[in-house]
Amino acid sequence: MKETFTISIFTENAPGLLHRVTTVFTKRKLNIESITASESEIQGIHRYTIVVISTRVLAETVVNQLEKQVEILKAFLHTDKEIVYQEIALYKVPSESLMKEKGVEKIVRDHHARILTMEKEFVIIEKTGHKHETQELYERLEPYGILEFVRSGRVAITKPMKKLSEYLSEMETKYKS
Amino acid sequence: MEEKEISGSEAVIKSLIQENVDVLFGYVGGAIMPIYDALYDYQDKLKHVLTRHEQGAVHAAQGYARITGRIGVCFATSGPGATNLITGLADAQLDSTPLVCITGQVHSALLGSDAFQEQDIISISMPVTKWNFQVTKASEITLAIAKAFYIANSGRPGPVLIDITKDAQFELTEFHYEKCVKLRSYFPYPVVNNELITQAAELINHAEKPLILAGHGVLLSKAEKELFRFAEKAGLPVACTLLGLSAFPTEHELYTGMLGMHGNVGPNIKTNEADLLIAVGMRFDDRVTSDLRRYARQAKVIHIEIDKSEINKNVKADIAINGDACEVLNRLTETIEQKAHHTWLEEFKQCDKQEYDNVIRNQLYPEVESIRMGEVIRNISEKTNGEAVIVTDVGQHQMISARYYKFKSPNSFITSGGLGTMGFGLPASLGAKMGAPDKNVIAVIGDGGFQMTIQELGTFLQTKLPVKIVILNNNFLGMVRQWQEMFFNKRYSYTEMVNPDFVAISKGYSIMAKRVSKREELDHALNEMLEYKGTYVLEVKVEQEENVLPMVPAGESVSNIRMK
Numbered sequence: 001m002k003e004t005f006t007i008s009i010f011t012e013n014a015p016g017l018l019h020r021v022t023t024v025f026t027k028r029k030l031n032i033e034s035i036t037a038s039e040s041e042i043q044g045i046h047r048y049t050i051v052v053i054s055t056r057v058l059a060e061t062v063v064n065q066l067e068k069q070v071e072i073l074k075a076f077l078h079t080d081k082e083i084v085y086q087e088i089a090l091y092k093v094p095s096e097s098l099m100k101e102k103g104v105e106k107i108v109r110d111h112h113a114r115i116l117t118m119e120k121e122f123v124i125i126e127k128t129g130h131k132h133e134t135q136e137l138y139e140r141l142e143p144y145g146i147l148e149f150v151r152s153g154r155v156a157i158t159k160p161m162k163k164l165s166e167y168l169s170e171m172e173t174k175y176k177s
Numbered sequence: 178m179e180e181k182e183i184s185g186s187e188a189v190i191k192s193l194i195q196e197n198v199d200v201l202f203g204y205v206g207g208a209i210m211p212i213y214d215a216l217y218d219y220q221d222k223l224k225h226v227l228t229r230h231e232q233g234a235v236h237a238a239q240g241y242a243r244i245t246g247r248i249g250v251c252f253a254t255s256g257p258g259a260t261n262l263i264t265g266l267a268d269a270q271l272d273s274t275p276l277v278c279i280t281g282q283v284h285s286a287l288l289g290s291d292a293f294q295e296q297d298i299i300s301i302s303m304p305v306t307k308w309n310f311q312v313t314k315a316s317e318i319t320l321a322i323a324k325a326f327y328i329a330n331s332g333r334p335g336p337v338l339i340d341i342t343k344d345a346q347f348e349l350t351e352f353h354y355e356k357c358v359k360l361r362s363y364f365p366y367p368v369v370n371n372e373l374i375t376q377a378a379e380l381i382n383h384a385e386k387p388l389i390l391a392g393h394g395v396l397l398s399k400a401e402k403e404l405f406r407f408a409e410k411a412g413l414p415v416a417c418t419l420l421g422l423s424a425f426p427t428e429h430e431l432y433t434g435m436l437g438m439h440g441n442v443g444p445n446i447k448t449n450e451a452d453l454l455i456a457v458g459m460r461f462d463d464r465v466t467s468d469l470r471r472y473a474r475q476a477k478v479i480h481i482e483i484d485k486s487e488i489n490k491n492v493k494a495d496i497a498i499n500g501d502a503c504e505v506l507n508r509l510t511e512t513i514e515q516k517a518h519h520t521w522l523e524e525f526k527q528c529d530k531q532e533y534d535n536v537i538r539n540q541l542y543p544e545v546e547s548i549r550m551g552e553v554i555r556n557i558s559e560k561t562n563g564e565a566v567i568v569t570d571v572g573q574h575q576m577i578s579a580r581y582y583k584f585k586s587p588n589s590f591i592t593s594g595g596l597g598t599m600g601f602g603l604p605a606s607l608g609a610k611m612g613a614p615d616k617n618v619i620a621v622i623g624d625g626g627f628q629m630t631i632q633e634l635g636t637f638l639q640t641k642l643p644v645k646i647v648i649l650n651n652n653f654l655g656m657v658r659q660w661q662e663m664f665f666n667k668r669y670s671y672t673e674m675v676n677p678d679f680v681a682i683s684k685g686y687s688i689m690a691k692r693v694s695k696r697e698e699l700d701h702a703l704n705e706m707l708e709y710k711g712t713y714v715l716e717v718k719v720e721q722e723e724n725v726l727p728m729v730p731a732g733e734s735v736s737n738i739r740m741k
Contacts, residue, residue: 016299016309064488067486070362071363173368174367175366
């Protein structure tokens with residue numbers, strides 16, 4: 001049975017590493033639904049958050065093969081229940097629709113979105129949430145004309161209280177040089 | 178006093194010397210010329226073998242690495258030089274062979290501009306290397322090479338590629354070399370869990386029908402003696418994978434033969450009757466397991482493997498011991514009880530008899546007119562007392578060599594397993610001989626594979642390495658022809674070969690050569706070849722449409738091994 005998995009990967013910050021990461025997915029023809037990468041809480045260690053829809057067996061194999069890569073420190077596999085996650089979406093709508101029709105303002109408020117900037121010709125609205133929530137707002141704004149829309153990949157934080165640094169010192173005891 | 182600065186190129190050469198490299202293989206070209214220029218001054222310390230194609234260089238480096246257990250080093254230029262390495266890198270990746278390949282690259286200012294002979298070799302080689310890195314500054318060279326050598330031969334070995342731009346080769350830098358012994362993101366040596374050793378020993382002590390599956394990992398970890406003691410203490414039958422061959426002496430009473438598609442009947446059938454499989458340094462490749470859904474479902478599995486990602490990948494292990502074969506086997510041997518499994522072992526002997534009567538006798542002592550591959554290998558085996566190093570190419574001759582050579586010394590079979598690379602044999606035998614000049618290296622190659630890297634005869638001409646090259650010529654791409662016969666209604670689609678005169682070609686390279694097509698000539702020709710002091714090519718015309726049997730057809734259960 002396929003389900004949604006979030007894979008968190010902690011890596012060295014080396015050029016070409018993204019390619020090495022994606023190679024592991026390509027090899028198994030596993031499509032990446034979304035990907036986000038940035039520096040983690042430890043300086044110099046980057047964190048990739050990758051969402052896939054896969055069977056558990058396949059996802060576990062991929063995580064094992066990711067961890068095998070020399071410059072990957074650790075990779076974790078999580079179901080949606082084990083993490084808190086968010087995505088951010090930005091919507092660009094014509095200013096006149098906002099001026100003319102009161103509805104847009106209400107929609108923004110109802111969806112706990114916020115207006116980032118208001119220019120003469122357009123307004124940029126920001127909404128953070130799960131995909132279905134940002135999608136819902138998209139659908140509500142659509143009749144007013146959406147000039148541009150972008151949604152980020154998922155960022156996720158795990159619920160267990162263990163820090164990455166603890167995992168890393170644990171690795172020191174499981175392996176010798 | 179200020180340190181004298183040297184060029185990046187000289188730093189490359191000095192780094193290799195620091196890593197105790199004394200032999201390397203390569204092919205010069207524009208983007209690696211500064212490194213070759215630096216090499217010119219170090220010819221007394223570093224012996225470079227100029228192959229005739231970069232594929233030849235990388236396979237030769239593999240042959241060298243496989244026989245010595247040391248890192249095979251290889252140089253190539255940018256663009257086509259680098260892309261020609263890919264097959265060898267892929268082969269080394271699948272067969273866990275430690276390599277460090279150094280490629281030249283265009284000037285860093287030209288990167289990404291589609292400059293002459295520019296290719297993004299870092300991206301291209303990503304899936305076929307354990308690690309790779311592009312150097313654009315001379316000051317990065319020593320650290321990159323130190324990491325490369327550490328990564329290539331630690332844990333599960335593999336190929337590494339370092340790409341160095343031309344400006345970094347010219348640039349001046351200070352030289353301080355420090356070997357790399359640790360990387361914070363890389364954990365090559367797992368600490369063996371004591372609890373698992375106890376549990377595994379418990380399973381072994383209670384097993385009635387145990388079987389050891391010994392793979393390449395035993396050889397890589399130099400654990401042949403440990404395997405021997407382990408097997409002997411508990412009377413455990415041993416089967417080897419293709420790459421595990423020679424990890425256990427073939428004449429030993431506990432040895433049951435080779436696993437897999439063209440392996441022996443006993444180990445294949447008994448895999449599905451055993452109550453315990455002890456897999457050591459092997460990865461349950463599909464050529465070993467065939468249909469996984471019908472593979473050893475009745476057996477408990479102990480999997481001893483250094484590469485964690487191989488555990489539970491194909492076959493679920495009841496006890497997975499992530500560790501080095503040598504260490505794990507040692508500790509298991511201390512823990513297990515002394516035992517014997519006579520009745521169980523007897524069952525293998527019955528299978529052997531069946532196989533001998535139905536297949537082997539007709540291979541080793543054929544009564545047909547034409548020479549058969551099996552009898553050639555038997556003859557070579559007898560004449561060399563099972564002590565030669567056999568290097569093969571890929572195909573029927575490879576399986577016949579694996580089946581019928583009676584390996585006595587460890588690590589004496591070098592073949593392309595995982596990737597199945599035709600063209601591997603000739604250059605790999607050259608590298609093997611470089612690595613083990615005192616050993617009798619015999620290359621067994623088919624007529625198809627021989628022509629894939631035939632140009633390396635030129636390298637033999639130049640190095641004068643006394644490898645004995647046996648071409649088993651059936652004028653067919655024999656293994657594919659066999660499949661066409663068995664599974665494609667005998668439709669021989671493009672498998673028949675019109676071959677050149679191999680003897681004349683060899684002689685053109687000033688290499689001693691002979692052809693035999695009659696049985697009565699074979700014995701003498703083999704003697705002459707083995708006694709000859711230089712390189713020797715012996716072409717043996719063998720039966721055209723001979724099949725390698727037994728066979729587990731792809732997708733079938735290992736129990737359904739066919740003898741006809």
